[in-house]
Amino acid sequence: MENLYVNTAITIWENQVIRAENLFQKFTNEEWLSEICPGKNRVIYIIGHLIASADHISPIIGTGTAAYPELLDIFIKNPDKAISDLPPVEQLKKLWHKTNSRISVELKTLTNEDWLQKHKTVSIEDFAKEPHRNKLSILLNRTNHLTYHIGQLTLLKK
């Protein structure tokens, strides 16, 4: 049965993915390698970070495994500029599409009840006390995480 609460959350996630994409598609190759502000993260790092973050939604909500675990080290565990050998811009653009297309499909495989179940990184004890730490909260907070970085990427263009 359709659940409009969940569908609303999924639609908003997908809209923000498109919004991020519309933003970075306008960046020149030079801008991809620029810092968003002097001394801050580079565009390429933030976008790689967002791909790795989306890729890891799957294991946390139990819909699959991360397809690019090697990105975790480059774009999440390490800060920008710690690793000099980043994937090229063209490859990141492809990974963005592949990952977000896959996540969109996976999000639609969960049932209404699944969305209210605990996610993988909360303990059974904590979840009993805090039932809002469910799979829906992962989707909402990943959307917040995405807009957090959209707010930063926007600075380069304004």
Place this chain on the structure above:
Amino acid sequence: MENLYVNTAITIWENQVIRAENLFQKFTNEEWLSEICPGKNRVIYIIGHLIASADHISPIIGTGTAAYPELLDIFIKNPDKAISDLPPVEQLKKLWHKTNSRISVELKTLTNEDWLQKHKTVSIEDFAKEPHRNKLSILLNRTNHLTYHIGQLTLLKK
């Protein structure tokens, strides 16, 4: 009846309000008047903008009226630095608390069915085609808007 989908969304909104507050409470008065990055919006403008944005949730979801309509002109209709006479920092801190406390209360007055009804700024025709443009979408997108600016405010401290 409790609706865990809605409760999850409200909890996440409230957590992001606290997160923003924890961030700007550390700002000195000088930092409140600083730009987040050279040539970009000042902290005081972004926080005023977030207060005005929260204040206007009420009329959009139909739970009340905006308490500070004068903020709309200063912090939403005009860009930063267009108006030189901004409310003082101490007053903005009070308005932040008053507004977000009020919104928290108002969010809990809506029924489960209310959350799926159209909000005030979408037409009946558009809502018929796009039922996700409901009151829940306002809450989720205001949360996204909040984290968008948290991502910017964070730049001052990192």
